[in-house]
Amino acid sequence: MRALRVVVVTVVVVFLLAPLVVIAVGSVNVNRYLNFPPEGFSLSWYAQLFTDSGWRTSIRYSVTIAGISAALAVLVATPLAYVLRSYRIRLAPLLYTLGILPFMLPPIISALGMQVFWLSTGHVGRIENVIIAHAIFFSTLPLVTISLAMETMDQALPEAARTLGADQRTTFRTITLPLLVPSMVTGYAAAFVLSLNEYIIAFLVAGFTVETLPVKIVNGLRYGFTPTIAAVAVVFIVIAATTFTLFAIFGNLMRFLGADPAILEKNEAA
Amino acid sequence: MNANEKPSSRTLGVLAFPVGMLVVFFLIPFGIMVATSFYHRDPGAFYTPAFEFANWERLFQPVFLERALFSIGICLLAGAVCIAIAFPFTYFLTRMRRRPHVALLIVVLSALSLSEVIVAFSWYILLGRASGISNILVWLGIMNESAAYQPSFAAVLLGLCYIAFPYCILTLYPQLTRLDPEITEAAQTLGASPWRTFWTVVVPIARPIIVAGFLLVFVFTLGSYIIAFFLGRPEHWTLSVFIADQASANANVPFASTMAIFLTVLSLVVVGLVGLIESRTRRLT
């Protein structure tokens, strides 16, 4: 059994890391083509990310879209999560389902839906289209995180505020909202990252006029591999890995992912 | 505020914005898509509003049904493969000491942070003739000449498994960490080796989440586009690729709409199943 454990874990780790290694190697390879063994070391492709205007524009588009659509997603999700969890509303399950439906369904459905929508309004190929499409598609993420935070919030806190004389609006503004900020931030971050990486919606909705990073990468791949693409990927990976490592050091990564602290201790002692 | 109170109309007004956004930018587009599925496709141009069943009839022809079944099949297979490997992996993970445990979590989360595009193109390279795994094997002297493993069915399957794998692990993780280690120790004191303990105690207890994980991977891979597009030939394409293909390259939006609705129904049924299973899940404690 011990041997099996080592085998399974090794296979999985190699499997998960393989693409990361390829990309890392490809991004510093001197040649345009990825050959093995690699022929030289060069950081020129990273430089190109910042000098080439095509890449700079794409980065700008992607970050703009991600930044605004994630904010919009949180704006949509917060009132929905708050009201649905604070009051008894008959249609609550239905409304919640409506909120998570876009993300639960395959993205192509939202993509196509948005495409025909904008086509029918004649408002085509604009960056706002992508922003709104992403906002709706990813609104599920803050909706889930904020709903969870509402559920686990100590109800005694807003009640205490009420007994101290705060009305509904004030209670929300001064007590509930600050308590919801962590979950809103988590929802924002998740929507932001996923929006940066999202392809099919961005492509179908405005792919020819607004070339986001993923769209540019895919277009580029049709014409052959460029190490600059690899450089983009490495940047993404480094940011993600750093974020998670920081989280692991300063926070409790295992608990964040759902582990039970009491049982974790039992396992650690073994 | 009290969770049992009925809301004032002012509070309901707050709901207007989010619900309005969802209705206007999700339900209405979906409705338009339904309508479009009945539209008439003009050759050469876009499409004109009409009400005909041509697209729906085309949907149920063997050619398309074959594609649909292939799509479903490869996604089910991806689900099975993912779970078969992710389950023991996550089980071992939850039993590890803190340092290797956290390190592995970071590896999994880093893989998760890769977009589908990046994943597709790195496997494209890894499995390619010019510069991938086969090259390494040739260099090591194990193989004589390099070969391309993509585009192929296996490549698509591999790619699908890769993007679904981290999600699968993270879905299994919370429940598996709640499995009391004393339960497996008890099985050992009763004479069961670690192997038998795994099959007679751990797997039966975790059965509901294994099924849920399998179905989750299935739905998730159904939605994948880039992987199948890059790593497979047209005969390996999934439904999502066909829909996108029809919508863009072929400019046959009505038919694309028809397929999209079919995919929606399929997904809803599966998601409903997952919900049913999760509501009946026995707690692992």
Add this chain to the structure above:
Amino acid sequence: MSRRPEDVRGGLRLEGLVKRFVDVTAVAGVDLELPPGKLISFLGPSGCGKTTMLRMIAGLERPTEGRIFLDDQDITDRPAYTRDIGMVFQSLALFPHLNVAGNIGYGLRIRGAEKDRIAARVGELLDLVSLEGLGDRRIQQLSGGQRQRVATARALALEPRLFLLDEPLSALDANLREQLQVELRLLQQQLGITTIIVTHDQREAMTMSDLVVVMNAGRIEQVGPPLDVYRRPGSPFVAGFIGRTNLLQGEATGDGSIVVAGRPFDVAGSADAAGDVTISVRPEAAQLVSDGAPDRNALSGTVVFVRDLGELFECFVDCGLEEHVIVAGSPRDWVPVQQGAEVAVRFPADACVVVTS
């Protein structure tokens, strides 16, 4: 299912057992030989290493140093599933996916026994633990006491040589706990199986055991029958941990006499070595004396507090020592005194035990 004397197996011997974890040494060197067929308690405060010892005996932890022998066979390197043991865990660890019969029959099923034999044995065990007819129940439907019994039956199903229990009753409420203590004891006597119970509750250990192993900070403080350990504690720790006691600090002059707070004391046993000594006297052995203090084995003081509990009384007397002297007894030993009264407390010589630190 009682055992005949010649069947008794399960003699356990521990030699030089040490267990070190990354930042703590849980067991710091233990040598122990336990007789077969008896109920033995490992008693001590939390963190003393008793559970770690039990787990090493079970095979769930590997000793850092030392050997474990069962009936003279070295089992130190054997994994848990090859040892002939049955164990009840603190959390009971019942399998949630199996019903009562499934849990109890699990060990037999693993061994490949036939269905009939399993069913028959499960029936026997259900009778043994007074759960007749409950084989079909799901674990979730059982009460705390019933679950305890299922865990017991499951552990005994394969007739193991050692029966190990890790704080088995700690999750139950007081009444149920006392009832089950008696049941477990009777069961053990009926089966004659070597049983080790880990507990931090000294009353539990006193109630059930043939032998008590008192542990502290990874070492054994004292081994002996409960009453011995109680009456003749070997150290201040044991004296203080088991029941309550009065610890009197005195000085031995080296020629056999001892002085406490300036008064001469006779003790049980001898005190040859000169130096500081600690004397342990149980509260129920101490006596209140109202008419003048005897010249030996007595201290005078002021009554600080009286607690009359009806069936027994406790009197706290300030004799000028670090802690108040406690005198306890039944109503017929009661000498009527009130708070503030001047009294003397007599400590009979045979109840004064010198405990070395």
